[in-house]
Amino acid sequence: MTADFDAIVVGSGMSGGWAAKELAERGLKTLVIERGRHIEHGADYTDFKAPWELPNLDAVPEREQVHYGGRALPASMAHFRIKEDEHPYSVAEGKPFRWFRGYHLGGRSLMWARQSYRMSEMDFEANKKDGYGNDWPIRYGDLAPWYDHVERFAGISGQAEGLPQLPDGQFQPPMELNCVEEVFRDRLHEAYPTRRLTIGRCAHLTQPTEEQQALGRGECQARSLCPRGCSYGAYFSSLSATLPAARKTGNLTVVTDEIGHSVVHDPATGKASGVRVVDAVTREHKVYTGRIVFLCASAIGSAQIMLNSRSEKFPTGIANSSDMLGRNLMDHVSGLGANGYLPGYADQYYKGRRPTGFYIPRFRNVTEDADFVRGYGFQGGASRGDWRRGGGQIGIGAELKQDLRTPGGWSVWLAGFGEMLPNPDNRVTLHPNKVDKWGIPLLHIDCAYGENDLKMARQANRDAVDMLKAAGFQGVRERGDEPHEPGRAIHEMGTVGMGRDPKTSVLNGFNQAHDVPNLFVTDGACMASTACQNPSLTYMAISARAAHHAAEFLKEGKI
Amino acid sequence: MSSSPSSGFSRRQLLSGSARLAGGLAVGGGLSACGSSEGKEPTDELAAKLAGLTTRDAVRRPGHFFSVAQFRLLERISDLIIPDTDTPGALAAGVPQVIDRMMVTWALAETQGEWLEGLAAIDTRARREHGMAFVGLEPAVQFDLLSRHDADALSNGDQNYRQIKSTIVEAYYSSEPGATKELRYDPVPGPYQGCVPFEEIGRTWAT
Known part of the structure; x- marks a missing residue:
């Protein structure tokens, strides 16, 4: 046959x-x-819309938020979101799990x-x-x-660091850290000699190869409109890279x-x-x-x-x-980390919207012990406040306008991602009697963190706070007491x-x-x-x- | 929602009273004054009074959310928060129109109600302090009142006002004049530069 x-x-x-x-x-x-x-690369993207060309300040109408779990969502990104109410799944009682899909x-x-x-x-x-x-x-x-x-x-753009826990790769040139990130890096290395801060390694072209250019891909333009789709093909996706390459074979x-x-x-x-x-x-x-x-x-x-x-x-x-x-x-255990701000550096700014942050590779159970197994890394970034602060700060009129002409102070965020242990009791099964609109049994998800995952989450919060404080950040706050429900890391x-x-x-x-x-x-x-x-x-x-x-x-x- | 006045007065009684109100801003022709049995356009003050600015009953405009009076109030507040200076302000940027459109195509009834309440609170304060509608006050008095209201509301966690202010701010800085004339807008910045002296950029980035 x-x-x-x-x-x-x-x-x-x-x-x-x-x-x-x-x-x-x-x-x-x-x-x-x-x-x-079907999505057509380029034609179905919304990345060339200016802010003033997007209706409703780019917010999905409130009555449609019900399709997205009741969440506010940029309308310019809604074309990549499923209507969740049309794709239900069930979860075990008291065990929330967020299943984020792209259909x-x-x-x-x-x-x-x-x-x-x-x-x-x-x-x-x-x-x-x-x-x-x-x-x-x-x-x-x-x-x-x-x-x-x-x-x-x-x-992949990134900086080689020679770390055993995060092997270097075939990198295109790294994106730059900004001034305050450099300050944080230097102070972190001083306070914790075995912890490292490096620029985020990301699937963005900073020096396209001939092969990439032949597929119609170009250099990242630092627009940070990636979730709308990138008409430059500067970030890796199936549509910018693998499917066009597969298509070229005729097979x-x-x-x-x-x-x-x-x-x-x-x-x-x-x-x-x-x-x-x-x-x-x-x-x-x-x-x-x-x-x-x-x-x-x-x-x-x-x-x-x-x-x-x-x-x-x-x-x-x-x-x-x-x-x-x-x-x-x-x-991944997520929802961990801390935020803080750093006074000063008012004469420093940046140009472009970098589509990545920095990364602090895992140090727990690598160079430092812990009362749990495995570990976590932190993503993060520093930036200056923009005009959005004007909505919540006291003051109106010409003075407000004048104030917002200058960017706000520097703040930083750290978001930990921890290794969740495998546990056979965390599982998906077919729902015994519910089916979707195509007659396929619904997925039933029964998943919760274990003791090690939660211990790790608490330590990640403490580490994030300690690192920011050691680097001189002020107003340092943990992101939350409890990690997000599983599924939220979308990993x-x-x-x-x-x-x-x-x-x-x-x-x-x-x-x-x-x-x-x-x-x-x-x-x-x-x-x-x-x-x-x-x-x-x-x-x-x-x-x-x-x-x-x-x-x-x-x-x-x-x- | 009903289009009849929410107070105990009839529309006719209130309209006939409108002739005695001085300093009211005439509503432009062509706008609907629904239910105006005397064929006269009501003043903003009257319209405000009619509905107490808590419903959109006053004077409706087809295809719009805010009544004439409410819209005039929104315009004044937008203008006071982001005025014309050496660059265009919220009015030139069409902020009130954007917000009115959002109320029609984006907001649910609950949010619409929060906006009406938030606007009415400002008008109520004007009436309490000055015995007249906010839009009828001298600009300097309006500025003083809104400044104090702004400080009070943001200190007290008044979410209705915060929503109004932050949306006006967002609509302005997302507009073409707000982004390109007031701030710096660069749709295609090219490679990211991490450390640039602020003076080389000169203004906050719009995006």
């Missing part, structure tokens, strides 16, 4: 774009299935904060060392060449408005034979057949598809002989974890399902631990690596 495609990739975001590119470049006829609508071509690669950090050897060893979670079946050395590969193509087919329903399993071959989809508009079902299947539908989305892929062989979901499918849901991971043992994990070291050799999962679902770094770069590297091996296995007739 001939298949419709050599490879089917479900999802067009960060991971799916990479899988598609690498598979198509290896000569495989590749289908990408996107559940959301459109390019997925959350159009919405991410573009922070790009490598995981390190100590991250891949952590589960084995302290016993939480499954030992990663790969080590840093397995992924390092793939980090190189994706960084060169995606374009790519993309369908949109088709929802991944389930993976079809052929008991005769023991392999996946294709993917069942539901047309988002007509609700009709159809099956695409393929020789290999890559699930890149996001951590929770890929788990949902697998759980919904029930057959006689796999009554609880495809490749779930271990009963680990859906388990070990993680996010959800786990659920289809990699591991060495088919009895305790779903995927092997090539992201191949232990039970179904031609089924691969390469998005955040595959993560055996979260580390504390922003994970997207790792998804890219893992996807590219898995695609490479999948193509080899296919060529060798192994799958």
Whole structure:
């Protein structure tokens, strides 16, 4: 039987774009299935609208906020947001979880904060060392060449620091720190010699390569309008980079408005034979057949598809002989940190709107001990107050206007992101009786922080306060007593974890399902631990690596 | 909402009284004075009195949220908060029009009510202190009153006033004159420069 495609990739975001590119470049006829609508790079962006061209001061009408969880939202970014009330999910009682999605071509690669950090050897060893979670079946050395590969193509700007906990990469020139950030860095290094502040490593072109220019990508213009889409293609997204590259091979087919329903399993071959989809508009079902299947539908989305892929062989979901499918849901512990201000430096300003901040790499359980395992890093930034302060400060008239001509004082923020431990009880399941409007069972999420996560959060707040105070900042305040609910960091991971043992994990070291050799999962679902770094770069590297091996296995007739 | 006066007086009684009110600003022609049985345009003061500035009953303008009186009050407040100086102010930037449009296309009833209450509080203060509507006061008196109201409201955490002020400020600095003439606006700054002497930029960045 001939298949419709050599490879089917479900999802067009960060991971799916990479899988598609690498598979198509290896000569495989590749289908990408996107559940959301088509987005045209450039034409569907709103980044050339001036503030005065945006109605209602760019606020989504209040009556429409109900679609976005009751939140205010810039209207110029609403085109990348789902109407959440149309995509419900359920959570366990008393365990809130925020599931933030991007249902459109390019997925959350159009919405991410573009922070790009490598995981390190100590991250891949952590589960084995302290016993939480499954030992990663790969080590840093397995992924390092793939980090190189994706960084060169995606374009990551950053500063090499030589830190073992945050390996350097193939960097384009770093963006600059501003004056007060430099002051903070120097004072921090003085007060804490083993802590480091470096410019945020981000997927923005500061020196585009020929390859990037050939894809129509240009240098970052420091507009900081990224969440509207970037017509310069200066930040990495599936639409600016991987999908155009895949398209150039002539091997790519993309369908949109088709929802991944389930993976079809052929008991005769023991392999996946294709993917069942539901047309988002007509609700009709159809099956695409393929020789290999890559699930890149996001951590929770890929788990949902697998759980919904029930057959006689796999009554609880495809490749779930271990009963680990859906388990070990993680996010980063977020909502941590502190704010403060620094008097003076009134004669210093900056030009442009830098689309990244600075980063303080993890020091807990690296150079400094803690009463918990793992650790956290801090993102942050310093800036001067703008005219917005005028809305809340006393004074009107010419004097107010005159005052706002000069920027306000310098303030700084630190936001900690902590490593959440894997815990099999934190899991997603299919809702027993509720379905969405396409008849697909809703996801039920049961996830809460553990003791280690909460201990870490408290220490992160203390560390943030202490660092700002030591650097002379005033009015220093913790961001909050409690971390945000899980999901809020939008770094959800786990659920289809990699591991060495088919009895305790779903995927092997090539992201191949232990039970179904031609089924691969390469998005955040595959993560055996979260580390504390922003994970997207790792998804890219893992996807590219898995695609490479999948193509080899296919060529060798192994799958 | 009803379009009849909320007070016990009939519209006719109040309108006939309007002739005796001195110093009122005449409402421009072409604006609807719905229910004006005598064919006369009411003064702002009267319109304010009619509705007590807590509902939009006074004089409605098709396609707009604020009554004529309310809009005139919003214009004065916008102008007092961000006046014309060596650069255009809130009126030249069309701030009241932007806000009126927001009330129609953006705000829910609760928010609309907060705006009306916030505006009415200013007018009520004028009536208490000076026995007349805010818009009828001399500009210097208006400035003095609004300055004190501003200080009181922001010190007391008056969210209605804060919403009014911050929206006026935002609408102004997001406008073309506010962003480009009053402040510095650079849509495509090019590579970020982290340390630039303020004097080289000269003004706050608009974005």
